[in-house]
Amino acid sequence: MNLKELEERQKHIRNFSIVAHIDHGKSTISDRILEATHTVASRDMQAQLLDTMDLERERGITIKMNAVEVHYVANDGETYIFHLVDTPGHVDFSYEVSRSLAAADGAILVVDAAQGVEAQTLANVYLALDNDLEILPLINKIDLPAAEPEKVRAEIEDVIGLDASDAVLASAKKGIGIPELLEQIVTKLPAPEGDLEGPLKALIFDSTYDAYKGVILTIRVKDGMVKPGDKIKFMNSGAEYDVTEVGVNSPHPIKREYLVAGDIGYVAASIKNIRDARPGDTITTVQNGAAEPLAGYKPMTPMVYSGLYPSDNAKYNYLREALEKLQLNDASLEFDPETSQALGFGFRTGFLGMLHMDVIQERLEREFDLDLITTAPSVTYHAFLKDGTMVEVDNPSELPEVGEIEHIEEPFVYAQIMVPNDYVGAVMDLAQRKRGEFDTMDYLDANRVNVKYYLPLSEIIFEFFDILKSTTRGYASLDYEMSGYRPSDLVKIDILLNGDKVDALSFIVHRDFAQERGRLITIKLKDLIPRRNFEIPVQAAIGSKIIARSTIKAYRKDVTSKIHTGDPDRRAKLLDKQKRGKARMKSVGTVDVPQEAFMAVLKTGDDEGKN
Numbered sequence: 001m002n003l004k005e006l007e008e009r010q011k012h013i014r015n016f017s018i019v020a021h022i023d024h025g026k027s028t029i030s031d032r033i034l035e036a037t038h039t040v041a042s043r044d045m046q047a048q049l050l051d052t053m054d055l056e057r058e059r060g061i062t063i064k065m066n067a068v069e070v071h072y073v074a075n076d077g078e079t080y081i082f083h084l085v086d087t088p089g090h091v092d093f094s095y096e097v098s099r100s101l102a103a104a105d106g107a108i109l110v111v112d113a114a115q116g117v118e119a120q121t122l123a124n125v126y127l128a129l130d131n132d133l134e135i136l137p138l139i140n141k142i143d144l145p146a147a148e149p150e151k152v153r154a155e156i157e158d159v160i161g162l163d164a165s166d167a168v169l170a171s172a173k174k175g176i177g178i179p180e181l182l183e184q185i186v187t188k189l190p191a192p193e194g195d196l197e198g199p200l201k202a203l204i205f206d207s208t209y210d211a212y213k214g215v216i217l218t219i220r221v222k223d224g225m226v227k228p229g230d231k232i233k234f235m236n237s238g239a240e241y242d243v244t245e246v247g248v249n250s251p252h253p254i255k256r257e258y259l260v261a262g263d264i265g266y267v268a269a270s271i272k273n274i275r276d277a278r279p280g281d282t283i284t285t286v287q288n289g290a291a292e293p294l295a296g297y298k299p300m301t302p303m304v305y306s307g308l309y310p311s312d313n314a315k316y317n318y319l320r321e322a323l324e325k326l327q328l329n330d331a332s333l334e335f336d337p338e339t340s341q342a343l344g345f346g347f348r349t350g351f352l353g354m355l356h357m358d359v360i361q362e363r364l365e366r367e368f369d370l371d372l373i374t375t376a377p378s379v380t381y382h383a384f385l386k387d388g389t390m391v392e393v394d395n396p397s398e399l400p401e402v403g404e405i406e407h408i409e410e411p412f413v414y415a416q417i418m419v420p421n422d423y424v425g426a427v428m429d430l431a432q433r434k435r436g437e438f439d440t441m442d443y444l445d446a447n448r449v450n451v452k453y454y455l456p457l458s459e460i461i462f463e464f465f466d467i468l469k470s471t472t473r474g475y476a477s478l479d480y481e482m483s484g485y486r487p488s489d490l491v492k493i494d495i496l497l498n499g500d501k502v503d504a505l506s507f508i509v510h511r512d513f514a515q516e517r518g519r520l521i522t523i524k525l526k527d528l529i530p531r532r533n534f535e536i537p538v539q540a541a542i543g544s545k546i547i548a549r550s551t552i553k554a555y556r557k558d559v560t561s562k563i564h565t566g567d568p569d570r571r572a573k574l575l576d577k578q579k580r581g582k583a584r585m586k587s588v589g590t591v592d593v594p595q596e597a598f599m600a601v602l603k604t605g606d607d608e609g610k611n
């Protein structure tokens with residue numbers, strides 16, 4: 001193509017993201033766009049096509065963003081190139097959303113016609129506005145009997161402040177409104193700008209590892225052009241590579257001769273060193289390269305840390321490699337080596353939330369065939385010592401001795417809870433119980449309010465959302481952001497099994513809850529830890545003071561002893577099950593501790609009897 005043709009082509013590109021509160025229908029809208037543009041033949045179509053991970057399909061959620069190119073013939077007769085970036089809705093994956101927004105020029109904001117504006121609807125709008133994106137509101141699920149599209153239209157205008165007079169009324173499920181949406185993408189979202197002839201500047205916003213092609217980068221070309229044979233340079237890491245292939249996903253990879261300003265696509269360059277190719281870096285050409293990199297991303301601070309240990313100590317290096325590969329695909333993952341007396345060598349790993357932690361653990365087990373022991377997650381505490389220094393503690397067992405500590409501070413969040421009036425009392429009770437400090441309450445409309453609280457991160461991150469959902473029959477939505485550290489009266493509880501302190505079971509809690517939590521954990525551990533042929537005392541202690549105790553009675557365990565049928569199949573199955581159970585178990589001194597025991601410290605008893 002000559003320059004004029006490239007310019008004409010650029011005017012026909014639309015790069016956009018689809019954002020929404022969880023479950024409002026982003027992935028279904030993407031499916032409909034792929035269908036309506038014949039990107040995927042109907043016989044190959046399946047629901048949530050862009051959720052390519054098994055894990056995403058099983059859980060019905062989007063974890064990873066995905067970028068695809070589709071071609072659309074508009075009412076003006078011209079063909080447009082859309083790059084659609086599907087993004088996750090869960091608060092734990094907002095980092096994925098912000099990265100994809102940096103690559104787009106516009107965003108489609110999907111709002112459920114029955115639910116209206118929810119906490120993450122607002123959060124995502126702010127992210128889109130931070131990235132200067134044009135926002136196109138769409139009201140989905142108008143087929144639902146409870147749909148109130150006009151009320152939601154007014155809510156989008158009042159609560160968010162967006163003009164929603166032209167918002168498409170859609171049902172992604174029934175395919176209603178999709179033609180209007182496609183036209184609005186053409187007429188209302190801007191074409192990319194960017195110098196077609198200037199030095200190459202491309203933002204890496206995602207990457208994956210391919211055993212044959214090396215690291216594959218997903219990029220947004222801001223200026224210039226990149227093609228096979230080019231020698232490229234990563235402007236932050238300084239690494240240089242020869243491009244072997246460029247292309248787009250549509251939704252399967254299609255090779256291209258080049259990618260040019262305005263395009264979203266992939267680049268492969270036989271990159272073997274994972275550390276050279278971090279998302280957020282800028283690539284340029286070695287010859288006539290750009291002088292300054294693009295802004296990149298703010299590094300993300302993990303919310304919780306937990307220890308990851310291979311059940312089999314010999315797999316330590318393999319676990320490190322697996323974490324490095326996952327980090328490519330998940331820039332918010334952080335890890336550092338650590339050792340535990342109880343668990344051996346592992347990694348202290350940072351996550352954006354519990355769902356993120358769950359997903360990483362499951363991906364490590366599935367994609368890398370690892371058996372892992374995970375310790376209970378902890379937030380990062382600041383321990384101010386009498387000698388005037390401060391230590392950051394993300395592993396409770398490393399909290400300095402009580403005598404050395406002047407005071408401890410813990411992270412607080414500013415939380416917004418959107419909820420129908422009828423449940424405000426229940427929400428406030430819960431927030432109060434979780435040591436919340438009330439800030440304000442705004443009315444969203446006659447029936448719904450936005451309640452705002454300061455809450456300790458440690459209280460909100462573990463089970464708060466589940467309890468919130470169950471006490472409000474699923475009507476509440478929650479979003480939060482960090483709001484700094486505050487002093488709290490915190491203590492560390494150690495757990496002793498058979499008289500030995502197990503460092504991986506220590507946890508930090510507010511003094512008011514210490515007695516109760518100590519009692520709960522000793523009972524819980526008594527049920528979880530397999531009996532041995534001797535008695536095992538389970539104790540909870542603050543310093544040298546024992547605050548709770550239970551006893552695991554002596555017993556010789558043989559799961560097959562009760563089977564008299566002599567059915568060898570059944571016996572083999574049971575033994576096999578028992579063996580697999582063992583894989584997720586660690587021997588600590590003379591006691592076998594199963595995976596669940598490490599998570600038991602999170603139980604506060606607050607959700608008991610609620611489900």
Ligand SMILES: Nc1nc2c(ncn2[C@@H]2O[C@H](COP(=O)(O)OP(=O)(O)OP(=O)(O)O)[C@@H](O)[C@H]2O)c(=O)[nH]1
Pocket residue numbers: 020021022023024025026027028029048060061062087088089090140141142143144170171172173174
């Ligand atoms: N009735 C109705 N249901 C819909 C419509 N669009 C989506 N759904 C359903 O709503 C649920 C959530 O849809 P998804 O497309 O997975 O929502 P999402 O926003 O992508 O969810 P996450 O990716 O997990 O954030 C699914 O069960 C869909 O079948 C619609 O127009 N009408």
